[in-house]
Amino acid sequence: MSGAQRCAIVGGGLAGLSAYATLRHGGLAAAEIAVFGTDPDPAAQWRRRAAAIRQRRMRSESDGHVAPASFPGLAVRSAARQSDTWPLILSLVDRYHPTVSEFLEHVAEVRERSGWDESFERHTVASVRAVDGGFAVDDAGVFAHVLLAPGHPGLALPGELAGDPRVVHAYEPHEYADEVEVLGAGMAAATEWLNALAAGASVVSVRRREPERRPLNLPRHLFTRRGLRAFHRTEADERALLLSGWSAPSYPPGREWDDPLEEAQKQGRFRVAAELDGASQIVAATGFRRGFQHDRLLARLVAEHHLDTVEGWIVLTPDSTVPALTDGDRTLSLAGVPGQWAFPAADTLAGAKYAARRFLRRVKACRSR
């Protein structure tokens, strides 16, 4: 660590890039920030998963990006690039969803423009410990302000399917057999239904509850202070209940989803079942493991510092910082999915920016900076 480095971002994914770009926008030099990750391409992990489920468009809308300011959003950029007002019109009615390639181009642009590679170090962090003057990040140095964005702690797979050779997780590369059972009912599952049908397979949707239909991961007001105020006022048990409820599967409404399924149903190629039924391929669209205990870095942090937790969540203040380890001189912030205690949609791009902006505010307000 150079003597000037004050901030560390642990996690080199999209949440890390969003935080980095926000810090740079806020006036921090590249030399003041260290980024620790496993791949210098911040979109590497996300790109693999999107490719696995053959995702073509983002669920997020114009402001689902990693740039520090909401404006200009991806709709404005697309309109300017193509000299076409259609993306703007779609955005006005909340119907603009950028393509995956547009989003990845944007990520590459932010990476380039922000100077991400100047600060990036290929290093898998095993430990973050509170020490005098901040936090020791392994033996890489002591930083006054640390933002942890470790990403999802691995893919979730039902225990009874472990070792079953027919099973592939939706986020792993795969092709489709003639008969496919898709386990789950969220966005990835819905995408897999259409993928498998398009590949000519017969599909059984195996689900234990009906998915909700909503445009974004969560109701819109939960992305802003209007909805968050009530959320932040809840007691711990109630908040955990709310978060569990909001993790129920959902995918967007719209004919682009419904029409192919109706058509396949008429042809006898799509049906819903409550149990697995012996198909030759099982696609587990079951998302990610949940809870800090599945992430070695977070589990160790909690254990070593006796942090408050509720079920699988680390208790955070509304600005996404760990209260026991944050004061006027140092900051420990969680971004991405571990930040859900502060922001229910923490695992979205909006959530990444929520944590990043508040982290920047803390850093700039720090007495010793």
Place this chain on the structure above:
Amino acid sequence: MSFTLRGRLETRLAVSLLPLLAACAVALVLAEWWPLELAAIMIGVGVVLDSVVYHRTFPYQSGWLALPLGLLELGVVMAAVRGAHVGAPVDFALLFFGGAWLLGQVLVHGGFPLARLSYAEDGGELGKAGLATAAVAAAVFASAGGVAWATIPPTVHLSAGIHQGPIVLDHSQKLVGDAGAVVRGGIVITSDDVTVENLAVTGGEIGIEIDGAENVKIEHVRVSGTSLDAIQARRASVTIRDCLIHSPVGDYAQGIDISFGFDLPPSLIEGCTIVGGREGIVTHFSNVHIRSNHVSQTTLRALGLTEMSMVMVEGNDVQDSLGVGIYCGDYSECMISDNVVGGTRPDTASGDLTRLGFALVAHSGAKAEVEDNELSRNARAPKAFLGARITAG
């Protein structure tokens, strides 16, 4: 975007700050209050709608809603401007509102998110800047209100009963009659910025005489029994609303005469009822808007617009005139629309061929542009004489 109530109000005040300062500048340049009154109405309507309607109705507000909500606000603002008799020209008011709305959209969607990264997720709240903006807006209004209060003309109440005139108003003031207040012998106004309200004037040659004064308002007055003009304005700019003029005395009495003020701000006569007299409303070399009046039983013509006047005549009801209903003469230019003219009778006793019961006459090089008038039971259709023209609008 999901605005919090505080976010809505801070955003509203912040986007209104520049238009408010622009209104202050225009008010200073023109030495008029209406730009500030217009801005105050615009901001006030916005704040009320934000608090009472929008916040409850729209937990989430999609971008496209800005347009219909903007149109709704425009309608309410224009209605309030009209209802409060704010003297803002319509084209200026539309331009001002449109410019402010556009600026608001640019700031909400671009400027504020750039200046404050968490603007959207904070529900439109601007932090310390929001409080500062509110303070500045409040300071501007407080300053303007203070100046207005300090310079507001005094109000004089005339108690019920008969007051012997003539009453001379030679300095800026507001003369308000209590119920039953009557002035006998007339009122003379020689100062700018005079308002006369809720009075009955009776007798004398001229009921209310305005001479060389601007920004004079005559509202809710009743004038009767005068032998010349019920209301006479010479080289004046006057607004006359909701008056009642009747029972003239003698052959030369007429209703309202506005003359020789062509180079002054236009005058307005609106919502008056005039019964009898030679001419109901007459203009000479003046710029006048005559709107929504009822004029009946005149003996020369109901509306006489002459001597190079420029007059807009709309929505009036002219009935039972002798000779001529509406007369546009002597190189005047008259835009005559949406009026009802009925029962105009021929004046055969005069021997004048231009007075044979015409609903409308254009005379001596005048130009009358007519549109959507309803003419019925008149002895003659409209006609032009001596180089005058009547054209369809």
